[in-house]
Amino acid sequence: GENVEQHPSTLSVQEGDSAVIKCTYSDSASNYFPWYKQELGKRPQLIIDIRSNVGEKKDQRIAVTLNKTAKHFSLHITETQPEDSAVYFCAAPNGGSQGNLIFGKGTKLSVKP
Amino acid sequence: DTGVSQDPRHKITKRGQNVTFRCDPISEHNRLYWYRQTLGQGPEFLTYFQNEAQLEKSRLLSDRFSAERPKGSFSTLEIQRTEQGDSAMYLCASSLLSQGLYGYTFGSGTRLTVV
Numbered sequence: 001g002e003n004v005e006q007h008p009s010t011l012s013v014q015e016g017d018s019a020v021i022k023c024t025y026s027d028s029a030s031n032y033f034p035w036y037k038q039e040l041g042k043r044p045q046l047i048i049d050i051r052s053n054v055g056e057k058k059d060q061r062i063a064v065t066l067n068k069t070a071k072h073f074s075l076h077i078t079e080t081q082p083e084d085s086a087v088y089f090c091a092a093p094n095g096g097s098q099g100n101l102i103f104g105k106g107t108k109l110s111v112k113p
Numbered sequence: 114d115t116g117v118s119q120d121p122r123h124k125i126t127k128r129g130q131n132v133t134f135r136c137d138p139i140s141e142h143n144r145l146y147w148y149r150q151t152l153g154q155g156p157e158f159l160t161y162f163q164n165e166a167q168l169e170k171s172r173l174l175s176d177r178f179s180a181e182r183p184k185g186s187f188s189t190l191e192i193q194r195t196e197q198g199d200s201a202m203y204l205c206a207s208s209l210l211s212q213g214l215y216g217y218t219f220g221s222g223t224r225l226t227v228v
């Protein structure tokens with residue numbers, strides 16, 4: 001099955017700086033890569049996703065890039081704000097499954113005002 | 114109601130007791146998933162349903178765990194003879210197959226504490 005590694009586990013940035021979180025996956029057949037944001041005590045929420053037929057996707061201050069050759073994908077947050085502080089999870093489909101996602105262990109992002 | 118609802122939000126139980134959680138998905142969603150999340154970890158897949166059919170179960174789902182979705186709407190997850198290792202957040206998610214396999218909407222979860 002799929003294996004997803006996420007780095008770093010914690011990330012602290014100053015307000016206005018950029019933040020980058022990276023994930024690697026093992027199954028070259030994986031074709032969908034979502035990112036979820038989970039604020040303390042709340043449910044995970046999908047913030048952006050990318051399919052394997054594109055290399056980059058942007059949504060305002062958030063972007064995701066995908067390198068299929070190297071089997072890694074990254075979340076980029078620009079102009080960070082204190083409300084970006086949360087735990088971010090990457091995920092990839094479990095090999096052979098039709099709906100099961102394997103999640104990374106999460107990155108705790110702290111944005112200092 | 115436009116979201117995924119889970120009940121109860123919190124459950125404290127003594128070791129050895131049985132517990133049951135309920136999930137009400139978004140009404141038109143035909144897929145329903147159960148995940149478990151422990152502190153400092155990402156969600157771990159337990160099982161999922163398409164309509165009333167349970168299509169996949171994780172090896173994490175021991176014989177003490179059972180899930181149902183009898184009419185293809187709400188689902189229940191039962192844990193029998195709870196153990197301290199069962200303490201976790203149990204998350205339900207739903208999606209509409211026609212909108213893609215993985216477009217999950219998660220509920221707020223049921224936090225289980227086994228004492």
